[in-house]
Amino acid sequence: MERFISDNVSEARNAILALTSRGEAIVICGVHDVDSALFSTLFSKSRTGETVIREQGEGCDVKLEGRLMERRIEVMGRAFQLGPSSFTSLIPLSNDDVLQVVTGIIYSASMEGRKLTAWEDKLLEAAEGLGAIVEVGPKIFSYKFLPLVEAIHFTVDPYIPTLTGKAEGVRGMLRSLGIGEDSTLEKLNEKELNALINAISVEASKFRRKFSREEMLSKRVFFLDFDTLELAYSLVYSYDLWGVGAIYEFATRPSFAQRIVRYFRNAISQGFDLYVTRREDGSIEVSSNIRSKELAKMLAAQIAK
Secondary structure (H helix, E strand, O other), X not given: OHHHHHHHHHHHHHHHHHHHOOOOOEEEEEOOOHHHHHHHHHHHHOOOOOEEEEEOOOXXXXXXXXXXOOEEEEEXXXXXXXXXXXXXXXXXXXXXXHXXXXXXXXXHXXXXXXXXXXXXXXXXXXXXXXXXXXXXXXXXXXXXXXXXXXXXXXXOOOOOOOOOOOHHHHHHHHHHOOOOOOOOHHHOOHHHXXXXXXXXXXXXXXXXXXXXXXXXXXXXXXXXXXXXXXXXXXXXXXXXXXXHHHHHHHHHOXXXXXXXXXXXXXXXXXXXXXXXXXXXXXXXXXXXXXXXXXXXXXXXXXXXX
């Protein structure tokens, strides 16, 4: 099945590439999420002709459908099943678009709690050849660039109410482990690193029914000065507040990522409350003073498991 799906993804990319040279206007109809919006804006950027982007409707030349494990794209009436592979993974890698494409892939996998597909893994290997750093590491945001106090307290995946946006809580945990608050992750020895990951895992398990140490580790991707996992959540925040314009700016000007991350970090560092109420029908009700309702829902889904 994986091979069959991969072939369809490759064919879908070829169909998309064939449209980039067409001079007439192309209408893309997508779903309302970062992956769909990022694919659409990157496709538009690759063309000289006009591209119209809208949510579902009639008269669509390219139609994006589904989420999670069953994505589907229709190109000029021809349908392709993508499986779980992200829409953004259909965009060919180039020196100008490495950050955007990789971030779209990491967004999709992270928000859905899934492993990368074989197709997406292949793209990350190609991204390494263009300067990306790909490694298995802890889910601590920007650990290559920030002191641990900042890196942990900006982290929202996993979302831990006693640590996320709580710098003092992070300092207290580090002191209890004998780790200096100005330390960086890559300066820790193996014993300190294991102790830190275990401590974060234990803290996370207080707010979830099940949370294992293994969930703290994932394939991590860094490009230039950006952690693509942190950037993915920053895009959720900015897309919810500013709309597709934020995604367009990021797609056409990668340097805009600095502003996106800065706004995200500012929102998290101010601290926020998040309340989750489970209804009788099993659904959850979320209330929070963080400005992005979509981000609040994503964080609530983590602790409601």
